[in-house]
Amino acid sequence: TLTEGRFGVTDVVALADNDDREILRLAAALESQSEHPIARGIVQRAKELSIPIEGVTGFRNITGQGALARIGDAEIGVVGPTYLAQQGVDIDHARVAGLTSQSKTVVFLLRNGHPLGAIALADIVRPESRSAIAKLKEMGIQCMMLTGDNRTVAKSVADELSLDDYFAEVLPADKADKIREVKARGLTVAMVGDGVNDAPALVASDLGIAVGAGTNVAIESADVVLVRSDPRDVAAILGLSRATYRKMVQNLWWATGYNTVAIPLAxxxxxxxxxxxxxxxxxxxxxxxxxxxxxxAKLLERSTNRADSFGRA
Structure with missing residues (x-):
């Protein structure tokens, strides 16, 4: 939501006797069955290098951890570090460790449970995210990030956007628990999300905001749907909501005061x-x-126009 969501492959690390093209060939074949941004980035890189993408069987997604499928007689997996830790697979490779420390997202290619290599990808923080966060903080709203990325990547994004807090390496099943954890601090929580993995957290929050270009599941789970995939619209809709509430209070006070005087006269x-x-x-x-x-009430249109033009000059 805060980044462009267009991952590009920056590095391929082949382990043992494998080569980079073989790593990309197997990974792209598997990821061609997925719509995840990381998957699209790997497939795109394979196409750029004219690597043929073959078919797979038995594709299955491991929520928040990667995917598995069969290519020929072998089970191939493209997984994250959480999956490796759960399977007890340890990759001691200096270059892989270096990529992780560079705030890149690293996924690992497995064949029958054995690591063949690693692929590093990088995403870019949206320029509009900076102005959106700045506006929200100006409005007195704390900004936190909930992500499945590793801590190094999460910290890099959080520091770049000056976020108040962040939660890294959070599995989709645990996102709703994190929302409840923040609510337990006595805070009113609005959650912004666009993916299937965000749906439980959107439901658990006080206000669920889905990005219009997101998945149907996220949209169905949200209270508010933003037509544009622009984080600045979050600040705009909250500002409009505050203006609407102020108008409602003003009209109630006016009607009460006016009728208190006018009815006795009448x-x-x-x-x-x-x-x-x-x-x-x-x-x-x-x-x-x-x-x-x-x-x-008609004067509220001025607030609507300001909200629509926020950050778009």
Whole structure:
């Protein structure tokens, strides 16, 4: 959501006697069955190098950890470090460690459970994310990031955007728990997401905001759907919500105060003092009350225009 979501392959590390093209060939064959941004990045790199992408069988996704499938007689996997740790696979390779320390996302290629190599990818923080976070903080809203990326990548993004806090290496099944953890601090939580993995967290939050270009599951789970895939719209919609609430309070106070004075006058309570309203004048005052409330509500359009133009000059 904060990044462009267009991962590009920056490095390929072949282990043992394998070569880079073989690593990409197997990884691209598997990832051609997935719609994940990392998968698209690997497939795109294979196409750029004119590496043929063959078919696979038995494809299955491991939520938040990677994917597995069969190519020929071998089971091939493209997985993250969490999966390796769960399987007890340790890769002691200086170059792989160096890529991880560079804030890159590293996935590993396995064949029958044995590591063949690693692929490093990098994503880019959206320029509009900076202005969106700055605006939200200006509004007094704490900004936190919830991601499945490793801590090094998460910290790099959090530092670049000056986030108040971040949670890294969070599995999809645990995202909702993190939302509840933040709510337990006494905070009202709005969650912004665009993927299937974000759906439980969107439901668990006080306000779920889905990006319009996201998955159907995320959209169905959200309270608000943003038409554009632009994080600045989050600040815009929250600003518009605050303006709407202010208008509602203003109109309630006006209607209450106006009627507190006008109804006794219309009822003739001041007739003994020689002051009374004719039916015609009373009708005018009654209409004026409605018109004033309507005009005040109409002024909300100015807030709508400001929200729509935020950050787009």
């Amino acid at each position: 009822a003739g309570l001041t007739a003994g003092l020689g002051f009374f309203l004719s039916p015609a004048v009373g009708a005018v005052f009654m209409a004026a009350s409605t018109v004033i409330v309507a005009v005040n």
